[in-house]
Amino acid sequence: MRYGGAVALVVIGAILYFAVNVEVQAVDISLVGLILMIAGAVWLVINLIADATSRRRRVVPVEDREETIEE
Template sequence: MSIGAGIALIVIGAILAFAVDLPNNYVDLTTIGYIMMGAGAIVFIIGLVLMVRRRQTDTVTRTEGVGDARVTRSTTRSSGDDLV
């Protein structure tokens, strides 16, 4: 979710900085565009770090015997170092 929000901020900031040329005496849209692009880059990087940092896989195996049930659950967590 935050990766998409970062991309959206970058795109909106680029539109404000480079494409909009409205006469305005109160607000500098170019500066606001640059600020939004910087914030979008920060949000995008934070989203990537959080996505890579926490990956978890749960596997549940159910084996039934002659009268009892046995459930085996194994949890595997991998860090971002494995992906590089």
């Protein structure tokens, strides 16, 4: 669900920006759509960066084994 919210914001913003032709006196719907698209894109980029850096930091623990040499 890390990416779902970001994609939803981009989709809702695109619908408001490109498809809605309603004029409200106090609010510019196109501007709200643009802001939502930008916020969704930023959220998506932050999630991608967080996933990329967390994968790099993961260390698989290795069991310490003492090898016995038979002579």
